[in-house]
Amino acid sequence: MKCRKCGSEQVNVQVVSETTLKTRRKTWLYWLTIGWFIEPLLWIFLTLPKLIYELFIPKRVKLKTKTRKIAVCQVCGESWDVKASL
Ligand SMILES: [Zn+2]
Numbered sequence: 001m002k003c004r005k006c007g008s009e010q011v012n013v014q015v016v017s018e019t020t021l022k023t024r025r026k027t028w029l030y031w032l033t034i035g036w037f038i039e040p041l042l043w044i045f046l047t048l049p050k051l052i053y054e055l056f057i058p059k060r061v062k063l064k065t066k067t068r069k070i071a072v073c074q075v076c077g078e079s080w081d082v083k084a085s086l
Contacts, residue, residue: 001081003073005040013082018066 001011026035069082 001071003071003078004080005073005078006076008073008075009079012072012074013051014070014072016068016070018068 001013003011004008070079071082072079
């Protein structure tokens with residue numbers, strides 16, 4: 001494989017695995033306004049049934065890991081995504 005920038009053959013391909021964990025952070029404004037009474041309600045009505053549900057039904061955890069191939073040129077330092085066909 002050749003570097004797309006300088007044409008060098010000294011290209012290092014790295015496999016990068018990404019696990020995207022999205023946790024929504026709640027703002028202080030949220031807690032000041034509705035969070036303080038919505039959260040316990042949500043906890044009672046959503047989290048508790050969920051916990052009970054999870055107690056009886058085994059978890060099926062799907063780990064979604066994205067793997068990307070990144071080529072890094074050893075000469076000029078250019079890096080780019082490698083297409084899956086490689
Ligand atoms: Zn290069």
